[in-house]
Amino acid sequence: xxxxxxxxxxxxxxxxxxxxxxxxxxxxxxxxxxxxxxxxxxxxxxxxxxxxxxxxxxxxxxxxxxxxxxxxxxxxxxxxxxxxxxxxxxxxxxxxxxxxxxxxxxxxxxxxxxxxxxxxxxxxxxxxxxxxxxxxxxxxxxxxxxxxxxxxxxxxxxxxxxxxxxxxxxxxxxxxxxxxxxxxxxxxxxxxxxxxxxxxxxxxxxxxxxxxxxxxxxxxxxxxxxxxxxxxxxxxxxxxxxxxxxxxxxxxxxxxxxxxxxxxxxxxxxxxxxxxxxxxxxxxxxxxxxxxxxxxxxxxxxxxxxxxxxxxxxxxxxxxxxxxxxxxxxxxxxxxxxxxxxxxxxxxxxxxxxxxxxxxxxxxxxxxxxxxxxxxxxxxxxxxxxxxxxxxxxxxxxxxxxxxxxxxxxx
Amino acid sequence: xxxxxxxxxxxxxxxxxxxxxxxxxxxxxxxxxxxxxxxxxxxxxxxxxxxxxxxxxxxxxxxxxxxxxxxxxxxxxxxxxxxxxxxxxxxxxxxxxxxxxxxxxxxxxxxxxxxxxxxxxxxxxxxxxxxxxxxxxxxxxxxxxxxxxxxxxxxxxxxxxxxxxxxxxxxxxxxxxxxxxxxxxxxxxxxxxxxxxxxxxxxxxxxxxxxxxxxxxxxxxxxxxxxxxxxxxxxxxxxxxxxxxxxxxxxxxxxxxxxxxxxxxxxxxxxxxxxxxxxxxxxxxxxxxxxxxxxxxxxxxxxxxxxxxxxxxxxxxxxxxxxxxxxxxxxxxxxxxxxxxxxxxxxxxxxxxxxxxxxxxxxxxxxxxxxxxxxxxxxxxxxxxxxxxxxxxxxxxxxxxxxxxxxxxxx
Numbered sequence: 096x097x098x099x100x101x102x103x104x105x106x107x108x109x110x111x112x113x114x115x116x117x118x119x120x121x122x123x124x125x126x127x128x129x130x131x132x133x134x135x136x137x138x139x140x141x142x143x144x145x146x147x148x149x150x151x152x153x154x155x156x157x158x159x160x161x162x163x164x165x166x167x168x169x170x171x172x173x174x175x176x177x178x179x180x181x182x183x184x185x186x187x188x189x190x191x192x193x194x195x196x197x198x199x200x201x202x203x204x205x206x207x208x209x210x211x212x213x214x215x216x217x218x219x220x221x222x223x224x225x226x227x228x229x230x231x232x233x234x235x236x237x238x239x240x241x242x243x244x245x246x247x248x249x250x251x252x253x254x255x256x257x258x259x260x261x262x263x264x265x266x267x268x269x270x271x272x273x274x275x276x277x278x279x280x281x282x283x284x285x286x287x288x289x290x291x292x293x294x295x296x297x298x299x300x301x302x303x304x305x306x307x308x309x310x311x312x313x314x315x316x317x318x319x320x321x322x323x324x325x326x327x328x329x330x331x332x333x334x335x336x337x338x339x340x341x342x343x344x345x346x347x348x349x350x351x352x353x354x355x356x357x358x359x360x361x362x363x364x365x366x367x368x369x370x371x372x373x374x375x376x377x378x379x380x381x382x383x384x385x386x387x388x389x390x391x392x393x394x395x396x397x398x399x400x401x402x403x404x405x406x407x408x409x410x411x412x413x414x415x416x417x418x419x420x421x422x423x424x425x426x427x428x429x430x431x432x433x434x435x436x437x438x439x440x441x442x443x444x445x446x447x448x449x450x451x452x453x454x455x456x457x458x459x460x461x462x463x464x465x466x467x468x469x470x471x472x473x474x475x476x477x478x479x480x481x482x483x484x485x486x487x488x489x490x491x492x493x494x495x496x497x498x499x500x501x502x503x504x505x506x
Numbered sequence: 507x508x509x510x511x512x513x514x515x516x517x518x519x520x521x522x523x524x525x526x527x528x529x530x531x532x533x534x535x536x537x538x539x540x541x542x543x544x545x546x547x548x549x550x551x552x553x554x555x556x557x558x559x560x561x562x563x564x565x566x567x568x569x570x571x572x573x574x575x576x577x578x579x580x581x582x583x584x585x586x587x588x589x590x591x592x593x594x595x596x597x598x599x600x601x602x603x604x605x606x607x608x609x610x611x612x613x614x615x616x617x618x619x620x621x622x623x624x625x626x627x628x629x630x631x632x633x634x635x636x637x638x639x640x641x642x643x644x645x646x647x648x649x650x651x652x653x654x655x656x657x658x659x660x661x662x663x664x665x666x667x668x669x670x671x672x673x674x675x676x677x678x679x680x681x682x683x684x685x686x687x688x689x690x691x692x693x694x695x696x697x698x699x700x701x702x703x704x705x706x707x708x709x710x711x712x713x714x715x716x717x718x719x720x721x722x723x724x725x726x727x728x729x730x731x732x733x734x735x736x737x738x739x740x741x742x743x744x745x746x747x748x749x750x751x752x753x754x755x756x757x758x759x760x761x762x763x764x765x766x767x768x769x770x771x772x773x774x775x776x777x778x779x780x781x782x783x784x785x786x787x788x789x790x791x792x793x794x795x796x797x798x799x800x801x802x803x804x805x806x807x808x809x810x811x812x813x814x815x816x817x818x819x820x821x822x823x824x825x826x827x828x829x830x831x832x833x834x835x836x837x838x839x840x841x842x843x844x845x846x847x848x849x850x851x852x853x854x855x856x857x858x859x860x861x862x863x864x865x866x867x868x869x870x871x872x873x874x875x876x877x878x879x880x881x882x883x884x885x886x887x888x889x890x891x892x893x894x895x896x897x898x899x900x901x902x903x904x905x906x907x908x909x910x911x912x913x914x915x916x917x
Binding site for chain 2: 489
């Protein structure tokens with residue numbers, strides 16, 4: 096059966112932008128390769144969730160992978176923690192976190208502890224703690240970043256953030272979001288004890304003594320946010336009969352991929368930024384389909400640039416990324432792969448936010464019926480043969496169907 | 507009110523096929539009449555169930571007739587048994603079956619008892635048996651085929667097949683599919699007793715004594731498969747206020763049609779095969795709409811040829827069937843009928859399986875707004891005025907609406 100390559104440009108869709116003569120960055124970019132792939136394939140428009148729903152990247156990727164966020168999504172924490180390398184279990188409550196700096200009155204004066212070089216030595220100190228029968232798992236990410244997982248009975252993700260999200264505000268007490276929710280109350284109590292304990296441990300840490308001497312902000316506080324409960328996931332192997340791999344720079348996407356059982360493949364220079372090694376990622380994907388049935392390639396910069404309001408840079412990044420797709424064309428022409436290219440949501444460069452605007456999608460290669468669309472863009476794909484996909488959850492089923500490996504419903 | 511003719515080409519949709527210059531069989535066929543009907547009507551694309559779902563013919567036809575398979579479908583047996591002429595009641599458990607040959611160790615050595623001329627004499631012997639308070643109804647089909655129905659209290663369809671589906675394997679014990687399912691356990695016990703009883707009765711049957719003399723495989727075993735529970739169906743008359751009729755060659759389709767209250771109309775030479783009398787079927791449909799409000803015409807060969815990998819024969823069959831549709835054109839032009847032409851699912855000639863690929867659909871005649879599409883095919887209908895129908899269950903409502911006989915929602 097033919098292998099599948101799914102290329103996701105994060106925040107690909109955009110709006111007509113004044114500086115681009117009211118073209119979108121994708122329309123304004125020079126994309127002979129995407130256009131050729133659109134010509135060779137079938138195109139359409141995609142709402143990752145549904146019309147008018149503005150998705151986060153976590154929710155959007157769950158949908159793209161066929162895991163209905165209604166049933167699977169309960170907060171961002173687990174995907175971040177998984178991306179940091181923590182193996183999660185069903186029912187775990189996971190958090191994103193920072194090492195931060197509080198003053199003597201517990202006012203947060205720096206949310207990143209001066210972007211401290213590493214959190215490793217701090218994560219180690221709280222990893223393995225037990226509080227009221229709940230196990231604490233902690234792992235450092237880049238710089239000030241730290242993921243925390245609570246494991247045990249009777250936990251809930253329906254609790255508030257400790258992180259005040261702005262400086263010069265006091266550290267917040269963790270609270271149950273709803274009255275009478277005993278599990279959430281218990282979880283909040285554990286979190287507050289953990290925050291206190293971490294403060295006690297961190298403030299006397301040798302690294303902080305060094306930092307005090309150098310007049311650097313102390314890493315004396317654990318700022319947790321984004322509590323999420325880990326759901327039970329069937330793996331790609333179980334769900335789709337696919338040996339799957341992920342090529343991504345940013346942690347969140349690796350985290351989601353790992354949770355659904357993808358192998359994480361590292362590519363040098365794949366950093367989730369505008370100078371990422373797109374050529375290397377695509378070439379690695381082409382290499383990997385000899386071994387894997389499904390390769391997910393994630394490209395982040397389209398989203399980050401739009402969130403920074405950089406429409407022209409987004410256009411230029413797409414122009415550059417387009418060239419990297421060139422080696423996919425002969426594989427599509429020979430019908431040796433099934434290729435899908437789309438985004439996880441639109442990001443409007445003028446508003447600097449994710450939007451619910453539709454995304455263009457193209458599917459090309461083995462078994463694909465073509466349409467008349469010959470360029471890849473927000474407007475050209477409106478008349479594509481796929482029509483409008485309401486929810487990305489069908490996408491995986493459509494790709495498996497092209498392979499010819501879908502279970503029969505009925506007889 | 508105007509009568510409706512629904513023509514279903516089984517497995518009509520297909521994929522771009524190399525030997526056809528990457529056209530589909532429908533696109534490659536010469537279809538001036540289908541094209542004319544597309545021009546006179548409105549077209550679109552249809553997923554019988556939903557995007558990415560690969561339907562069996564049974565499930566697909568339930569959807570086309572407006573009976574959501576989620577609520578109605580519980581195994582194939584009832585449609586087969588109905589097709590054999592058994593009148594089913596809600597709650598009946600029905601099976602497809604063969605007369606087979608087992609050796610002394612109950613190894614299945616022939617799944618069709620040498621394609622014995624008739625099962626009548628055997629079906630009669632077990633028809634009317636009672637086992638643990640459950641009534642057995644059996645009826646012969648063509649050759650080795652036999653349908654069996656269990657009627658009584660406390661039965662379940664969630665049981666495994668007795669038929670091993672391949673030769674040189676032992677006859678299987680019928681088992682409950684899930685632990686702790688007492689109804690299924692009871693049903694399995696009844697099935698196993700029936701299989702034993704049938705073996706005892708059949709092996710001493712005079713026909714088998716004759717067959718033994720001629721050295722023919724003995725019809726000494728009842729191979730059951732596809733257990734299904736009969737749901738409660740509103741008839742077409744009750745549901746749609748339609749006097750309805752079915753013109754089909756193959757048993758399954760007659761069976762489903764009968765269950766939803768259609769009259770089965772026989773046409774000479776309508777045999778469900780590539781040499782079927784399509785002209786006779788269409789002419790009979792035109793005759794029948796003088797008496798019936800709704801006539802369903804089923805044409806099987808498009809599916810069978812694709813399942814055999816015969817893309818060119820599928821193309822040629824479509825070319826031939828197209829000519830048979832010619833007499834419908836003046837009725838459509840005079841808006842005397844409402845005509846819908848589509849399939850129940852796609853069947854890919856290269857993969858030789860049903861696929862979840864969309865189907866083209868055309869609706870023409872009384873009350874129909876036209877679109878710009880002037881040819882009937884998988885690609886041309888992508889830009890049709892219906893757009894993409896997500897699930898066939900709307901089709902009947904759309905056709906009734908054209909008649910002007912739909913119930914008002916609201917006031």
